[in-house]
Amino acid sequence: MSRIELAGVRVTVPVDADSGPREKVVLDGVDAVLAERRVAVVGANGSGKSTLLRLLNGLVEPTSGTVRVDGLDTRRETRAVRQRVGFVFTDPLSQLVMPTGREDVELSLRRRHRDRAARAAAAQEVLDRFGLARLADQSVYELSGGERQLMALAAVLAVEPAVLVLDEPSTLLDLRNRELLRRTLAALPQQVVLSTHDLELALDAERVIVVEAGRIAFDGEPTEAVRFYRDLCGAGSGPL
Amino acid sequence: MSQKTEPTAPGTSEKRRTWDAQSLALVAVFAALIAASALAPGIPVGSFGVPITLQTLAVALTALVLGASRAAAAVGLYLVLGFAGLPIFSGGRAGLQILAGGSAGYIVAFFVGALVLGALAQLVVRRASTRRRTLWFFLAATAVSVVIVHAFGVLGMMVNLKLSWQAAFVADLAYYPGDILKNVVAALAATAVHRAFPDVLVRRVRRA
Amino acid sequence: MRTQRSGGILAGYVAGNSWLHRTPLAWKFLAVLVAGTASFLLLDWRASAAALSAVVAAWLTAGLGLRRLAASSRVVAPLFAVLFAFQWWQQGPATAARIVLNLLLCFVAAGILTATVPLQDLLDSVARLASPFRRFGADPERFALAIAIMVRSIPVLASAFDEVGDAARARGLERSVRARTLPVVLSAVDYARRTGDALAARGLGEADDDTPSA
Numbered sequence: 285m286s287r288i289e290l291a292g293v294r295v296t297v298p299v300d301a302d303s304g305p306r307e308k309v310v311l312d313g314v315d316a317v318l319a320e321r322r323v324a325v326v327g328a329n330g331s332g333k334s335t336l337l338r339l340l341n342g343l344v345e346p347t348s349g350t351v352r353v354d355g356l357d358t359r360r361e362t363r364a365v366r367q368r369v370g371f372v373f374t375d376p377l378s379q380l381v382m383p384t385g386r387e388d389v390e391l392s393l394r395r396r397h398r399d400r401a402a403r404a405a406a407a408q409e410v411l412d413r414f415g416l417a418r419l420a421d422q423s424v425y426e427l428s429g430g431e432r433q434l435m436a437l438a439a440v441l442a443v444e445p446a447v448l449v450l451d452e453p454s455t456l457l458d459l460r461n462r463e464l465l466r467r468t469l470a471a472l473p474q475q476v477v478l479s480t481h482d483l484e485l486a487l488d489a490e491r492v493i494v495v496e497a498g499r500i501a502f503d504g505e506p507t508e509a510v511r512f513y514r515d516l517c518g519a520g521s522g523p524l
Numbered sequence: 525m526s527q528k529t530e531p532t533a534p535g536t537s538e539k540r541r542t543w544d545a546q547s548l549a550l551v552a553v554f555a556a557l558i559a560a561s562a563l564a565p566g567i568p569v570g571s572f573g574v575p576i577t578l579q580t581l582a583v584a585l586t587a588l589v590l591g592a593s594r595a596a597a598a599v600g601l602y603l604v605l606g607f608a609g610l611p612i613f614s615g616g617r618a619g620l621q622i623l624a625g626g627s628a629g630y631i632v633a634f635f636v637g638a639l640v641l642g643a644l645a646q647l648v649v650r651r652a653s654t655r656r657r658t659l660w661f662f663l664a665a666t667a668v669s670v671v672i673v674h675a676f677g678v679l680g681m682m683v684n685l686k687l688s689w690q691a692a693f694v695a696d697l698a699y700y701p702g703d704i705l706k707n708v709v710a711a712l713a714a715t716a717v718h719r720a721f722p723d724v725l726v727r728r729v730r731r732a
Numbered sequence: 733m734r735t736q737r738s739g740g741i742l743a744g745y746v747a748g749n750s751w752l753h754r755t756p757l758a759w760k761f762l763a764v765l766v767a768g769t770a771s772f773l774l775l776d777w778r779a780s781a782a783a784l785s786a787v788v789a790a791w792l793t794a795g796l797g798l799r800r801l802a803a804s805s806r807v808v809a810p811l812f813a814v815l816f817a818f819q820w821w822q823q824g825p826a827t828a829a830r831i832v833l834n835l836l837l838c839f840v841a842a843g844i845l846t847a848t849v850p851l852q853d854l855l856d857s858v859a860r861l862a863s864p865f866r867r868f869g870a871d872p873e874r875f876a877l878a879i880a881i882m883v884r885s886i887p888v889l890a891s892a893f894d895e896v897g898d899a900a901r902a903r904g905l906e907r908s909v910r911a912r913t914l915p916v917v918l919s920a921v922d923y924a925r926r927t928g929d930a931l932a933a934r935g936l937g938e939a940d941d942d943t944p945s946a
Contacts, residue, residue, distance in 0.1 A: 371933035378926035421747045548930035552878040556885035
């Protein structure tokens with residue numbers, strides 16, 4: 285199990301308006317150690333949960349504070365961190381770079397296998413493992429939403445990261461595909477950190493973090509966290 | 525928000541500055557934008573069959589949004605793949621044969637023009653106030669289209685179609701009204717992009 | 733930005749082992765170049781029709797299928813129809829036919845290249861062209877990646893132009909160049925940024941040597 289440490293993390297973005305504040309605070313005062321097999325992050329749109337996830341593989345750098353994965357600093361040792369932490373985005377079409385799944389998986393494997401034949405074989409093995417071989421040569425546009433999301437997942441898992449981070453992976457999926465994704469995630473040996481609006485998916489986790497207005501508002505056991513989050517939304521105290 | 529700052533470790537300052545993944549994606553997507561705009565139906569104007577398309581608009585926009593080096597790379601990528609055989613030149617043409625026709629001068633001008641206009645755009649972003657940006661973008665784009673694009677275009681028609689410079693000049697004149705309109709739109713659109721996505725060029729220029 | 737339609741002729745590798753699949757890439761590339769020349773050399777519509785028939789015959793004997801040919805031509809069909817009508821009006825039916833047939837010839841020929849060569853192979857070949865320039869700072873790997881993203885983005889952006897055109901029409905703004913351009917550009921930048929994020933997250937697209945700690 286990898287150990288992800290966030291210490292005193294603050295993230296701000298500059299604001300270019302001619303007047304008003306010069307920066308906007310996205311996350312503040314975030315301290316957490318993630319070492320559970322399944323962690324879910326919930327929160328309203330704009331709460332900062334997406335930024336929290338992006339910190340984990342160096343897509344966003346903390347303005348102050350540090351983020352470490354197994355002791356590796358995400359700012360200075362970005363490459364090593366990214367080999368350890370795979371990232372899956374909400375929209376698989378912005379993630380799948382190549383026109384077919386097979387080519388995309390091969391793209392992931394470029395650094396690992398310089399030899400073409402070895403790369404092709406490794407890609408085939410990955411596609412077989414996820415039951416995607418049948419769909420691998422179709423245009424990614426012809427796949428269903430769920431198939432695309434699984435393809436994006438396979439391309440990321442091809443390089444065997446220790447940790448998998450997923451940013452709202454089920455938001456664009458229908459009920460059936462969401463269940464397929466849930467089953468696939470449950471079967472993964474990887475450590476998983478995901479953000480979601482889907483409270484059922486959150487309840488599958490061992491630990492749930494509620495992010496509200498850039499701060500961790502609750503961190504703990506899933507049923508309690510979900511109850512807390514429901515109260516928070518119901519009370520209408522959210523910023524949106 | 526997700527724009528990653530460049531790693532600037534001591535000892536790497538002398539190294540060739542390489543683009544991050546964001547820039548790579550921007551270059552590739554803008555090359556695709558130029559291709560997609562060239563595939564929209566052209567409006568042939570004048571007697572020598574050089575069609576007006578949204579393409580010149582896309583090229584100007586690419587320069588104003590990306591700045592000199594990345595805009596030149598985007599236009600270069602577009603041209604190389606078009607020459608290599610992807611049917612992405614205006615009207616779905618492809619291949620090096622494009623250089624044999626009446627548009628050859630304009631094609632060459634895209635690259636040079638993007639480089640110059642991109643440099644001017646960086647200057648505007650650095651020097652001009654946010655409110656005046658659209659006006660300066662428009663002036664820069666118009667200067668570049670007169671001094672570079674139309675000059676190369678006339679030259680191309682003279683060389684390839686064996687026209688006198690007067691005839692080529694008259695043939696080229698037909699594009700001016702369209703170009704003015706396109707430069708207005710490019711300037712407005714570029715300003716909108718910089719407001720919506722300040723990290724694409726504005727912060728990059730200010731940080732440098 | 734999302735599209736349900738297939739990627740069209742630009743993203744159409746069809747797995748197979750036909751004679752065309754086995755033909756070396758260089759020969760097929762040469763054939764595309766020749767087809768490109770044809771649109772400047774074939775000056776009689778009958779010659780263009782004959783050349784197009786030959787290319788379509790090659791397409792069919794390679795087992796690529798009539799249905800796929802129709803599907804990939806669908807993207808360019810409206811453009812060619814408008815062009816045909818316009819050129820008929822301007823230059824008469826024979827010239828109009830010649831121009832459109834020559835265009836189709838280029839499209840089908842280029843389509844054969846992309847349908848029988850996996851994009852990865854195509855890219856590897858073009859990227860190899862960059863290798864001699866490596867000492868001037870060219871990086872074939874990243875060049876190949878840029879090509880892949882560009883080729884993949886063309887149908888996405890083309891359909892964005894379509895969609896925005898429809899939306900502009902619905903609001904009575906079909907004559908506004910601005911209304912038909914700005915939304916496409918903004919979504920293109922957004923799309924580029926998401927793509928850039930996805931590349932960075934996968935450790936792709938960054939130069940090999942610029943991370944001091946790697």
